Amino acid sequence: MNILGFIESRSSKDNPYRDYYIWHEGRKKDDQKIEPTNWGSFFGGSCWKYDEVTDSYYMKIFSNKMPDLNWKNPKVQDEMIEVAKKWLELGIDGFRIDAVSHLDRAEFEDTTICKEPICLDWHKFSNLPKVHDYLKRLNQEVFEPYQALTIGEVGGEASIEQGIKYASYDSKELSMVFNFDHNWCNNLSSVLNHKKMKVNVLCLKNAFSKWQEAFKEIGWLPLNWLNHDQPRLMTQYGNYKYPKQSGKMLATALHMMRGTPFIYQGEEIGMTNYPFEDVTDFDDISSRATYYYHLEKEPDNPVKALKKAAVASRDNPRTPMQWDQTDFAGFSKTKPWMHVNPNYKKINVSSQLKDKDSLWYHYQKLIDLRLNSPYKDTIIYGSYEMIDQDHQHLYNYLRKGKDEILLVINSFSSKKVKYELSSYDIKETILSNYKDIKIKNNTIILKPFSSIVFKIEEKL
DSSP states (O other): OOTTHHHHHHHOTTOTTGGGBOEEOOEEETTEEEOSSOBBOTTSSBSEEEETTTTEEEEOSSOTTSOOBOTTSHHHHHHHHHHHHHHHHHTOOEEEETTGGGSOOOOSOOOOSOSSSSBOOGGGTSSOHHHHHHHHHHIIIIITTTTOEEEEEOOSSOOHHHHHHHHBTTSSSOSEEEOOGGGGOSOHHHHHTTSOOOOOHHHHHHHHHHHHHHTTTTBOOEEOSOOTTSOOHHHHHSOTTSHHHHHHHHHHHHHTSSSEEOOOTTGGGTOOOOOOOSGGGOOOHHHHHHHHHHHHHOTTOHHHHHHHHHHTOTTGGGSOOOOOSSGGGGSOSSOOSSOOOGGGGTSOHHHHHTOTTSHHHHHHHHHHHHHHSTTHHHHHHSEEEEESTTOSSBOEEEEEOSSOEEEEEEBOOSSOEEEEOTTEEEEEEEEESSSOOOEETTEEEEOTTOEEEEEEEEOO
């Protein structure tokens, strides 16, 4: 399939590429031609776009510029297999497959989940049965023969049961799937109500732990905080009064779990959300759509509409990487397509490389622990066991290997927290985001956003 495929497809109804995309004649209502269904797009409005050339509609569940492929057509599958093989033969090791759960479509019938003229109903094009048939064919003909690593982005309210279908050892589909359950534990709504953002720690650790538990013997997990579709980690989960400490804690909490860590660009230096001042600052079409949606509800409050759109804008993680203090943060010698965060003179790679106690070096230590330390087998292959499940501020867990146990303590509190260690014999401090650790009478006073990894023995 070449880049002219859609141009060919829309040129005429009998073009050989016509059925490579999803076209529909539409339907009549009050003598007017309207969309084939009332299905909504993820980016707002209908998932159908009228095209005058052939007086028809094409489906696009995302942008108008992203017409959906028709995976029901075996020729499309053949073409995509050849595309994948080409890249693998060029030497890449695998693929992150975006929106992989959206390859199939339900029957073209209206959804009844709401009374609005257009309704976003994920069930019409998310996690449908045929997706697994397509992936099994890709695995059999491409992924397995080329020993390719494949990570699927599975949205559409994907459950653990669905995740297992995609990426268990026996699924014969993907190596791993990202999940986003933990992304709803950051209380973004509190910002919209003019309150400080507060992480729901119970929600967060339960979200992580249920996936750890489900995949402990049947599959492998990617470890990720966020991606290109979510706001910056430090803005959502960190603390502006303790940026270094909270950033290190968040890194440790993720990297010490069982799975393969993913670091989204900028996380390793603590980049934050962009301070949007006007709707024209948005490059992302979904952010603009969100702004106008809220403005339509409250026409006299554009400030609130901007805030609601800005706090979760996909433009936040897409701001240019902040390399140094020079113009445009060293990302470019000319003005980039996207705004550079004005805090780049304080938050950048260059300054962190000069500070041996920086967040960047903490990430380096975590990676080195996983690759080169005496504890690497326990960190990579050891079991995961959440403890202190009902604690409102601490996310603690054990990693148990063949010959050792690691205790991982992570405080999400901006205040000191007392923690009892009477159940453990502390053998060694492996990593901490504070230099001075004091244990007295089997009790440790955890400073704000403390994060500690101990080697321990459990007392009988």
